[in-house]
Amino acid sequence: MKTTYRTAVHDAIRDALRDDDRVVLMGEDVGRYGGTYAASKDLLAEFGPDRVRDTPLSELGFVGVGIGAALGGLRPIVEVMTVNFSLLALDQLVNTAAALRHMSGGQFSVPLVVRMATGAGRQLAAQHSHSLEPWYAHIPGITVVAPATVEDAYGMLGPALADPDPVVIFEHVQLYNTSSDTSADGDQLTPTSISGAAVRRPGTDATLITYGGSLGKALDAANELALAGIDCEVIDLRVLRPLDDATIFESVRKTHRAVVVDEAWRSGSLAAEVTARIMEGAFYDLDAPIARVCSAEVPIPYAKHLEDAALPQTAGIVAAVHGLFGEPFGDRP
Amino acid sequence: MIEFTMPALGSDMDEGTLDQWLVKPGDTVHRGQIVAVVETTKAAVEIECWHDGTVDELLVPVGTTVQVGTPLATLREADGSATREPAARAPLTVAPGTAPARTPHPRISPPEAPGHRRFVSPAARRLAASLRIELDAVPGTGPQGSVTIGDVERAATAPAAAPPAAIPEAGRAAKAAARAAQMRTSIAAAMSRSKREIPHYYLAHEIVLETSLTWLTARNAQRSIDERVLPAVMLLKAVGLAAQRFGEFNGFWRDGGFLAATGVHVGVGISLRGGGLVAPAIHDVPDKKLDQLMDDLTDLVARARAGSLRSSEMSDPTITVTNLGDQGVDTVFGVIYPQQVALVGFGRPAPRVRVIAGDVEGSRGIGIVTTVNATLAADHRASDGHRGALFLTAIDELLGQPDLLEK
Numbered sequence: 108m109k110t111t112y113r114t115a116v117h118d119a120i121r122d123a124l125r126d127d128d129r130v131v132l133m134g135e136d137v138g139r140y141g142g143t144y145a146a147s148k149d150l151l152a153e154f155g156p157d158r159v160r161d162t163p164l165s166e167l168g169f170v171g172v173g174i175g176a177a178l179g180g181l182r183p184i185v186e187v188m189t190v191n192f193s194l195l196a197l198d199q200l201v202n203t204a205a206a207l208r209h210m211s212g213g214q215f216s217v218p219l220v221v222r223m224a225t226g227a228g229r230q231l232a233a234q235h236s237h238s239l240e241p242w243y244a245h246i247p248g249i250t251v252v253a254p255a256t257v258e259d260a261y262g263m264l265g266p267a268l269a270d271p272d273p274v275v276i277f278e279h280v281q282l283y284n285t286s287s288d289t290s291a292d293g294d295q296l297t298p299t300s301i302s303g304a305a306v307r308r309p310g311t312d313a314t315l316i317t318y319g320g321s322l323g324k325a326l327d328a329a330n331e332l333a334l335a336g337i338d339c340e341v342i343d344l345r346v347l348r349p350l351d352d353a354t355i356f357e358s359v360r361k362t363h364r365a366v367v368v369d370e371a372w373r374s375g376s377l378a379a380e381v382t383a384r385i386m387e388g389a390f391y392d393l394d395a396p397i398a399r400v401c402s403a404e405v406p407i408p409y410a411k412h413l414e415d416a417a418l419p420q421t422a423g424i425v426a427a428v429h430g431l432f433g434e435p436f437g438d439r440p
Numbered sequence: 441m442i443e444f445t446m447p448a449l450g451s452d453m454d455e456g457t458l459d460q461w462l463v464k465p466g467d468t469v470h471r472g473q474i475v476a477v478v479e480t481t482k483a484a485v486e487i488e489c490w491h492d493g494t495v496d497e498l499l500v501p502v503g504t505t506v507q508v509g510t511p512l513a514t515l516r517e518a519d520g521s522a523t524r525e526p527a528a529r530a531p532l533t534v535a536p537g538t539a540p541a542r543t544p545h546p547r548i549s550p551p552e553a554p555g556h557r558r559f560v561s562p563a564a565r566r567l568a569a570s571l572r573i574e575l576d577a578v579p580g581t582g583p584q585g586s587v588t589i590g591d592v593e594r595a596a597t598a599p600a601a602a603p604p605a606a607i608p609e610a611g612r613a614a615k616a617a618a619r620a621a622q623m624r625t626s627i628a629a630a631m632s633r634s635k636r637e638i639p640h641y642y643l644a645h646e647i648v649l650e651t652s653l654t655w656l657t658a659r660n661a662q663r664s665i666d667e668r669v670l671p672a673v674m675l676l677k678a679v680g681l682a683a684q685r686f687g688e689f690n691g692f693w694r695d696g697g698f699l700a701a702t703g704v705h706v707g708v709g710i711s712l713r714g715g716g717l718v719a720p721a722i723h724d725v726p727d728k729k730l731d732q733l734m735d736d737l738t739d740l741v742a743r744a745r746a747g748s749l750r751s752s753e754m755s756d757p758t759i760t761v762t763n764l765g766d767q768g769v770d771t772v773f774g775v776i777y778p779q780q781v782a783l784v785g786f787g788r789p790a791p792r793v794r795v796i797a798g799d800v801e802g803s804r805g806i807g808i809v810t811t812v813n814a815t816l817a818a819d820h821r822a823s824d825g826h827r828g829a830l831f832l833t834a835i836d837e838l839l840g841q842p843d844l845l846e847k
Contacts, residue, residue, distance in 0.1 A: 363563050363589060394561040394589045395582055433582040 112254075113283040115261035115296055116146040116222075120184060123268055124154050127182060130268060133160040133169055134186030134222075143188050144224060144283050170196035170221065174204050177219040182268050187223040189231075190239045190277065204273040205248030216271040220264070225253075226279040226320045226370055227418055233406035236414075238371040240277045240319070244347040244380070249273040251348040252301050253319040257287035259345060262299030274301060277347075279320030279370075304351040306358065310340035313428050314358040316381055317368035318344035321419055325368050328424035337428060347377055355381065356389045363394035364431040368419050373401035395431040400424050442491055443511040446478070446500075449485055449754035450777075453626075455581075456480050457505040458512065467495045469515065474750065476512065481622035483718060483744070487751045492518040507585045559586035568592045623716040634778050638693070639820040642773050643828050647836045649789055649810045655842035669734045671789060672763055675812070677733055677845045678838040679784050680704045680725030683759050686831040688823040689782035689816075690758045698781065698822040707757025707777065708737065710744040718744050719760050719777060720753035730846055765789060771813040781819035784835070786812055 123130045132147060132154075138161040141148035151159045162169035166187055173185035187193040193200075204217045227236035243251045250270060254260045260278065267274035307322065308329050315325040322343050329339035340358050344350065359365050365385055369378035378399045385397055403417040446456050460477040469475055474486040475495075493515040500512045560568070560575055564587045568575050575587060578595040582588035634640075652674055660668040683690040683704045691700040704726050707719035722728075722736045743749055759780060764772040765788040772785035789812040796807035816832045823831075838844055 363561075391562045391566050394563040395586070430583060433580075433584075433586070433588070 109286040110257050111286040112257050112260045115257045119261045119264035129182040131158045132184045133162050135188050137186050166195035170199040173219050177217045184220045189235050190223050190225040191234050193223050205246050217273050218271050219273045220267045222276045224280045225277045227407040228281040232409040236407035241371045241377040243275050251275050252346050253277045255319050255322040255343050259299050261296035263301055265298035266301045281320045304345050304354040305343045307343045308341040310338040312338045313364040314362045315339050315341045315366050321368045321370050324421045327421045331425050359389045360392045366398045366427045368400045370402055372404045398427040400427050442515040444513040446506050446508050446510045447751050448508040449751055455505050455507050458500050458502055463495050465495050481626040483747045483749050485749050485751050505579050559584050561588050564589050564592050571596050631775050634775050638776050640817050641820045643816045643832050645814050645832045646811050647814050652839045652842045669730045673734045675786050678835045679761050680706050681838050682834040684726045689831055692779040693781050693822050694779050701758035705756040705758045707760035709762035720749050721757040773815050774817045781822040783817045785815040
């Protein structure tokens with residue numbers, strides 16, 4: 108049976124609400140509308156307004172409410188419509204949720220889960236399309252995850268709720284309609300983990316390191332490169348903070364080449380962080396400079412062709428890998 | 441100080457092997473002088489220098505394969521000045537008038553800073569140290585010409601022998617065989633690229649050659665056999681003149697736009713005895729008389745088959761002519777050589793039945809006349825069929841006025 112990413116997110120929330128009555132869901136349009144991306148469809152009817160709560164358009168307010176609820180003993184799931192809007196709640200997340208354990212000398216923890224959509228590709232233009240998860244990955248005190256597969260879309264929520272500290276989940280908007288062949292019964296999706304990266308495709312010649320919405324493009328590029336005789340390993344970071352250095356280093360030590368694919372802007376990006384860590388930890392294993400494929404440094408355009416041009420695409424990844432081998436490609440004379 | 445770099449002898453060349461130095465440090469060189477022989481996948485090519493000066497240092501030993509754009513030697517300028525002139529690098533490898541054709545592409549040229557230390561990847565350096573391989577002797581194939589793990593491994597398994605001062609005769613036969621195999625690869629790459637990237641359109645036109653052949657026969661009758669001009673030379677000249685008039689067929693499609701060439705250098709498809717083909721240029725075809733073109737063609741074919749073409753001939757063609765008439769076919773539809781934008785094909789000139797003017801004014805009849813099928817394969821990005829048709833018929837008109845060809 109095919110299960111979509113959207114269904115997996117929905118079922119994970121539903122199962123969490125069923126399994127633990129401390130779990131509540133709140134956010135803009137999560138109740139009566141069923142969620143902007145339909146991730147909470149019909150949950151209001153099943154669990155009632157005490158546990159599935161529509162909030163005003165006030166990110167600073169309702170994320171703060173979520174922190175208070177967590178401190179008070181609940182296990183809130185707060186949905187923020189997009190990462191762009193989450194900037195209004197940065198104060199709550201950075202100054203309060205991430206810092207309280209430290210500032211209270213370990214007396215308080217904030218078992219809060221914040222879910223938000225991220226990324227471009229749906230022509231939602233410059234205020235709904237950005238990939239700002241690297242900013243969150245910068246902050247000590249929170250765990251940042253980016254489920255890229257249907258299995259993780261379901262499987263990461265349980266461990267996130269079980270974590271005593273804040274966990275921020277980034278769901279790329281292009282992934283909601285993707286699907287995976289799961290077992291005959293969709294309910295058999297199981298918890299995964301919120302630690303460690305995963306090797307999604309083993310390979311020997313170059314390592315593609317990516318996460319979230321770019322995983323599919325990286326896998327497509329790997330398949331295309333395989334036809335050209337270049338066998339790529341594809342690593343899905345899964346967890347953007349803390350980064351799984353060991354998996355990355357192990358792969359680079361084998362392949363000696365790395366391309367980091369990150370839909371965020373290159374400057375100060377997660378791609379920059381991963382690149383720097385490889386330099387620090389595996390420099391003498393490198394056989395070529397590390398390459399990055401990131402979004403053009405512009406606000407994401409509305410027009411389809413411009414949006415496509417601004418984002419990392421399979422062809423660009425393929426070209427970057429060829430570049431690692433000293434092979435001019437694409438625009439060669 | 442001027443750097444003399446490995447030229448790109450055609451768009452499908454990424455690297456070349458230095459076969460022979462014809463100069464040594466201290467020698468005075470002048471513009472156009474052949475200073476080295478470089479082995480490409482296609483041929484041993486004589487490399488010309490485009491500056492007057494004195495050879496200062498030879499940077500690349502004989503037998504070494506280097507990427508296009510790699511400095512091969514440094515020259516001291518004729519006035520003795522030793523100041524660096526970075527801008528002088530390009531002209532060294534680029535003939536006048538066709539500069540863009542051979543400017544090394546940024547992706548395959550070394551970084552701007554000349555004379556930088558050799559790039560060796562960290563992993564390759566470590567491997568070389570553990571294998572006790574001398575890195576100076578290892579050619580680099582990685583990004584920016586860097587030495588990679590693979591390069592060190594190849595060096596470790598290669599027989600340790602100093603590069604020969606010149607390739608011995610015995611080695612030449614083996615070299616020729618290897619070259620034939622490599623040429624297939626080069627042709628495959630260039631032609632695949634052409635069919636992948638160039639949206640070809642094709643036009644065909646039957647040209648009556650009666651007027652021009654009659655004129656040529658009369659012309660040749662006054663000369664000794666070795667001074668006679670072949671019909672193929674008239675065709676070349678006609679294409680050259682037409683290309684001069686229709687600039688959009690004479691040049692290059694590069695970086696998303698058409699770049700007109702300033703001169704008309706017609707590439708001539710020449711099949712090689714060992715298989716494969718090359719299409720070196722005859723320079724400035726519209727400006728040359730037929731006798732001169734005949735001499736040039738004879739010389740070019742002989743040298744192409746002997747494998748001793750010059751760098752400017754390999755890299756300069758602005759349009760190509762292929763002539764398969766000798767093989768007996770009526771028509772050839774060519775594949776454009778990237779980054780050129782047009783190729784003119786000629787089949788076999790032969791007597792064919794045509795409708796001709798009748799004996800009585802205004803009447804028509806059937807006659808046997810000598811015709812040749814001319815075709816145009818052109819890049820639709822650079823030109824449209826309307827102009828293509830005019831270009832092809834211009835060739836016809838020029839062949840109908842042989843006096844114009846003689847000039």
